[in-house]
Amino acid sequence: MKLLWISAAIAFVLDQASKYWVIHVLGVSQFNPIDVFPPLLNFRYGENRGINFGLFGDGVSVWALIAVALVICIGVLWWVWRHPQGRLAYASAGLLIGGALANVFDRLLYGFVLDFLNMSCCGINNPFVFNVADIFIFAGAIGLVFFGQDGRARKKGA
Template sequence: MRLLALFAVLAFLIDQISKYVVIHVWQLWRIREIDVLPPILNFRYGENRGINFGLGDGISVWVLIVLAVVISLGVLVWAYRAKLNRISMISAGLLIGGALANVLDRLIYGYVLDFLNNSCCGFDNPFVYNLADVFIFAGAIGLIFFGEDAEKATKKAAKKPK
């Protein structure tokens, strides 16, 4: 569980620090656009009032906060009970830390601050996201592919004929 907690805290802090630097210190909120490595990496100011990609715009901010907290607690309880392997614990930590970082945004601003934008190869991507979204996505993918109970995996490996 320490690994989960460590990665949850790291994901949370990295997201919040990146938002603070890019949006407030570099004043992206005011200038709206910074081309970093165009078109592959751009900073574009965004206020996400929905779920991902602006879906669910208009849903109560409190519903989204409660939903994120409930999902985070569910993942935490599941990780504790299932005795997950190291990769799964890291994945769970990333998911929880990212979700709680976006919860903090909703509590402070009423929406999630987004600033990352990527386009490539003639495709002009209109969407923006943040590092918390990256952590949530990476954590979910990690849990899908590696989210196996460590004890069950050991027993299954022991039963395989050699």
């Protein structure tokens, strides 16, 4: 479990530090985008008031979104506590929880999730932005799928 808390703290701090650096130090805003490595990596200011890609941004309260994120975090913690996991699953759970809590912190601080990463490729102009916490949430969820164990004995050869 110690690895879970370490990876959660790392994910949280890296997300918040990256947002501070890009928005407050580099000055990315709606009127000041930065092309870092165009078209693959760009910094574009975004305020996500919904879930992924801004879905349900107008119809769901910030408190409902915070509650859902916290319930998911508690659910993951409960699951790994009830079903001991390997190191990679604990690290994955920590990334997911740290990323989710970083986005919760944004909602408490700003009323929305601050996004700034934009990636496009191959002639496709991607209008969506995301943040480092989103990367950790996605990586953690994928890691839990591949490395998590549900506690049931597995049959050999299955």
